[in-house]
Amino acid sequence: MSDTQPILEVENLCTTFTRGGVALPAVRDVSFNVGKGEVLGLVGESGSGKSVTLRSILGLSRRYGDVTGSVKWMGQDIAQMPERKLRHIRGRDIAMIFQEPMTSLNPLLTVGLQLTETLKAHTDMGRAARRDRAIEMLDHVGIPAAASRLNEYPHQFSGGMRQRVMIAIALAASPKLLLADEPTTALDVTIQAQILDLILSLADELEMGVILVTHDLGVVAQTCKKAAVMYAGRIVEQGDVRQVLRAPRHPYTVGLMRSVPQDVPPRSQLYTVPGTPPSLEALPQGCAFAPRCQGRTEGCLVARPPLATIAQGRSVACFNPVTDAQGAAA
Amino acid sequence: MTDITALSAEATIPQKTRIELALRKPGFLVGALIIGVSAMLALMPGVFAPYDPNLIDYVAVKQPPSWAHPFGTDMLGRDSLSRVIFAYTVNMQMAILATVFAMTIGVIVGALVGYYRGVADMVFGRVVDAVITFPFLVLVISVVAVLGPGLINMYIAITLVGWVYYARLMRAEVIAQMGNDYAGAGIVMGYSDRRIIFRHLLPNAITPVIVYWMTDMALAILLGSSLGYLGLGAQPPQAEWGVLIAEGRNFITTAWWLSLMPGIAIVLTGLGFSLLGDGLADLLRPRG
Amino acid sequence: MTQPVMDIKDIELEFQVSRTLTDFVKQRPGRVVRALNGVSLQLNKGETLGVVGESGCGKSTLARCIVRLYEPKRGSIHFDGKDIFAAGAKADRSYNRRVQMMFQDPYSSLNPRMTTGQILSEALSVHNMRPKDEIATRVAELLDLVRLPQDAAGKLPHEFSGGQRQRIAIARALAVEPEVLIADELVSALDVSVQAQVVNLLLELQDRLNLTILFVAHDLRLVRHVSNRVAVIYLGRIVEVGDSETLFSNPSHPYSQALLSAAPSLDPDDKGSAIRLQGELPSPLNVPSGCPFHVRCRHATDFCKIEVPELRALPGRGEVACHHAEEVSEHA
Structure with missing residues (x-):
């Protein structure tokens, strides 16, 4: 992935909340790495688990739910680390900023x-x-x-x-790693541009890794080196930002990219992903995206596609990934 | 924290389980049970009371609790249990009549001033200031002093003062609800003010009022019996808890049960209303 | 197409800020938020007019003035030749039927205690849109129109997702068969994939029902996509208005230029010309003298600090409120 040893390695991270006796798997089997000075974009819609993933890294979710998997910070597992020891890492090595600066x-x-x-x-x-x-x-x-x-x-x-x-x-x-949870969502575009510039230049200057959680694909395109797309608690596609955004392989990423009105005739009908994301308490048995997917097959409804590597540093969780030609047509 | 709220917003708990959850709360169940039994006793005291509450029996004066008279008898030999049970009618009536008019007036006035604001709201603000400066009981006693003692006058007095508290609560809640766009949407739809106030804002704003009403009924019983005790409310030989306590006052060392039993009835009903109010607050909270 | 149905002239609106304790101590007078400082705008029949600007610029206030939720302090709004704030006009509920609004927050714009069916039939019966016995059929038609399943009628708002709730809001607005729709940040609270569904629906309904739409939003790509004309608003003033494609491809006002270049492109290699604005949006409590944009403007001269620029037509472009529009637009 990156030329040096990654500073953060997240492996099989799962976070499950329980509400009124119902288990809500907010994050399922999420794995990724962040290298020194690397900016990773975690993209997804509301409820996709991107914020919970970020909070689980710093141990902020375990008070509310059940967190499993490993989070290795400089080779040391911090997922199960006691709160007292974790406090030394929080704020000093890993810092976090939130969406709403006022609160x-x-x-x-x-x-x-x-x-x-x-x-x-x-x-x-x-x-x-x-x-x-x-x-x-x-x-x-x-x-x-x-x-x-x-x-x-x-x-x-x-x-x-x-x-x-x-x-x-x-x-x-x-800190050596900054976790940014929708840092510019509450801000206006002109201010957003200033803040993103600031984060980028600081990351560069201090050789600080950044995980940027956002729902805005434009923000990812402009700031991140790598991107991971989340849907219903899982990473469905991951890779270099240029590859993910230019040649998306997962039908959900394709749908997201095409829903944005860019380079389409004015007032034409936009491409839409039919339906709505599944609720966490009633996740489909197979691929969570299958009910909304136009390329689904019988197999998609039964089995869950694993996040498989398809090229150097590029992985997709889909049985029938979109080909380059289809992606270009998008 | 945001992740938690986002999650709960998404995974809305179905309405049915809400009611089940509320029913599973022991406090709510106990409250409902107490008030249910109280209401039955109030409606049909004759069915449950073993004796005529006014039956004087000079042979059995001031008898301690026994199988024949579980709560004992008073200085005229009347059965205490029957008098406490018959008092339910008057005291539950107090809980309702002393509050229901205050609540109705308060809800309407509060909704109107909260919706229209302006001059009416400023006048209302002064009224609130004036009323809350004085202790509630002092105000009620002064009104009763002017109107004369008796149950009806007591209801009038409590209503005259009590509506202010309801109106204040309702006003604040309506103003808060006005911050929601559905109120604006009603205006844009061209709905009449009456429809927006009473059909849209009121049902959403009334929950705290209902909960307050429950505690207020408990307070009304307490106030009513206080006035009865002072001789300004129900008049003897009417069986009323305050009156009963007052009657027993002179014999507190020799016949303690005369004052204790109606006191327990007051505490129990008050507790019932409070528990019921708590449960209702959970049940009535709008979902979504 | 060019006949204005809505004529907004020079409206101004101020909000009083209640005096704080420090104000009293320092003996400062109560302050006012100048939300709208002379906005003039025409809405033509059948068009979509986009209104863009940053938060606090007055775009939502403008929308709320049009539907009479706020009354401007000065200026007038004429609909179909009639002043909507004239004495007696406010009692005329047919205006509310003909001009409808949809709100930003799908979680607060529907009464949480009324089912979809009740919400829709209320609109129908209050305005006598259908005789009593046809209301149920019409509710079904409306649900169909906004692509909601028929069983939606019996459900409460909290049982729907954000996108579905905005559909209910659209159905409610359409129930009274309006001519003009005011969409205040209609899709801002929705996820990207759901946004596209709602925008498609809006465009389709507009064509089908010949609606005039005022589309207020901060998402420039969306505004560009749905609008025929666009107005850019800054601190309660319109700084540029014109044909959507022209304005987006060749913005003439320095603020429009900065706003457009700040929107992040989806192409990782298109870093854009990136005109970064210095400083923040000044508070509407304290609007700068002269051109309100001069404190952040690269092209500002001393003249800009004194004289407020008026909107004026620029050949080949729309109308621009900038003293140096000619030179500025050449830079773009």
Whole structure:
């Protein structure tokens, strides 16, 4: 995959919640790697399990559900690691930013305090050094007049600025991996572009791996090196972003790409994937996508296609993958 | 946290299991049982009471609880159990009559001021301020003092003061519901204000009011018997829990059962209403 | 096609912000959010007019003014030649029948306690669209129209997915046989694959029922796809309006240019000309003087800080509100 040893290896990750006695398999058998400085896009629609996957990596899901499989961070399994030890990795080695910056920041504490708190927890810097580092971080993420804004509260920042503050806090302890859960979904396009640029340049500069969870294929195309498409809790297609987006092999990826109105005659009927995603409590027996798939066969309804490697670093979970020719016609 | 809410939104629990879940809650069941039995006693006291509650028997005065008189007898030899049972009629009637008018008026006024806001809302705000400044009981007693003692006047007094609390609750809930687009959609559809208020907003806003109503009925019994105890509510020889407690007051050291038994009845019914209210809150919460 | 059915003239709307404790302490007067600052727009019969802009720019406020959920402080809206805010006009419910709106949030725009059947038949009976005994048949027809199964009539909103709920909202709007539909972020809350289904349905219904649509959205690709004409709105003002294809292929206003280039392309190698705007959208509490865009504009001159540019026609383009439109459009 990547030229160096991956920093994060996720293998057969499963997360199951239980609601009113019903098991809801939110993440099923998810495996992927992230290398140093690599940006991986995790794409899917709501309920596809992409956010839960991200949270399960950091052990945030196990309080609510049952997590199995292995998550290896620098060769060390953190999936079963006790909370106390995991705390040293969270925030220092692996940081996370969320979709809604307003609710992830404490409204009662100044931005400066929240920044230095992270530093206090994960570094042995002195008080003055922490303050300098906080100013440096805010400056780094493009907040003007950083020193004077340290004493301001989150509500005094705009949406885009708050997301910058979140990123500054996340990156304060120089993590090696950033988990970003829909970091720009709540923002406007012009601000989204700024934030994505920022994440990319920081990833490059700090050689930081990034997992970017999003539902926006455009965001994936513009920021990620690799992409994994999720459907009903499983990865259905994975590979280099150019290959996945230009020559999608899984019918679901094809459908997603073609539903976006780009390069089609104006006001023409758009390609649609019929039906809706299955609910987690009633997943079909075979391939979860089969009921919506136009290329399904008898076999698809009975057996679940495994995520099979079809080329170097490229895998698809489909018995009848779309060929290049069909993909081009898409 | 978001993953959890997203999940529960997606996997909606069917309505049937909701009711089953509520029925499985022991609190709700116990509450329903207590109120059910109370209602039966209130409707047909004659069926359950072993004696005529006003039958005076000078031979058996102030007798302690026994098989013949499980709750004992009072200073006139009347059977305490029968008097407590007959009091159910008056006290349950209090629970309903002292609250139902206040609730109806409060719900309508609250819905209207919540929907229209403006000047009416400002006036309403002042009324609320004025009413909540004084303790509820003080206000009710002053009204009763003006109107004179008696059950009817007590209902009027409680209604005059109590509607404000319902209206305040309803107003807040209607304003919250107005934040949902279905209210705006009603306006855009050209529906009349009356239809939007009463057919769309009210059913969605009423749940907290119903729950409050349950606790308020418990409070109404407590208030009614307090007034009865003070001689401002039901008048003797009417069997009413407050009156019964007052009658037993002078004999508290020699005939403790006279005050204790109606006291237990008050606590039990109050508990029943509270438990029922809790269960209803779960049951009535809109799904989706 | 070119006959305007809806004529919006110079509407302005402000919202009062209640004074906070600090305002009282510092003796500041109450502040106002200037949501709309003189918006003029014509909606032509049978067309789809797209309205795009960032959050807080006033596009939803505009939509809500058109359906009389808000009343503008100044300016007028004429429908079919009649002022919809004139004295007595508000009592005229036939306007509400002829101009309908669909909302963004499919989880709040339907009454959670009414079944689909009740929601639809209510619309039908209030406006006397059908005699009583034909209402059930009409409900079935409407469900068919928006491709919902017939058993949907007996179900409550929470039993449907987001996309299905938007179909119910569309059916409710169509129940009263309107001429104009206002779609406020109709598909924004939906997943991509479901978005396409709803957009297809909307386009098909428009052709079939000869509807005029105002399509408010922030997704530029979608707006480009469905609209005949597009208006770009910034801080409560229209900065550019014109034919959809022309505007999207050759935006003339610097803000339109930046907005279009910020939308991420699906092609990993098309990084775009990427005009990155500096700074954030100013707060509508504090609209900059002169051209509201001048604080973020690469082309701004001192003149832009003083004088508000008016919308003016540009040859070969639409109407643009920019003092330097000629030079700017050459850059694009």
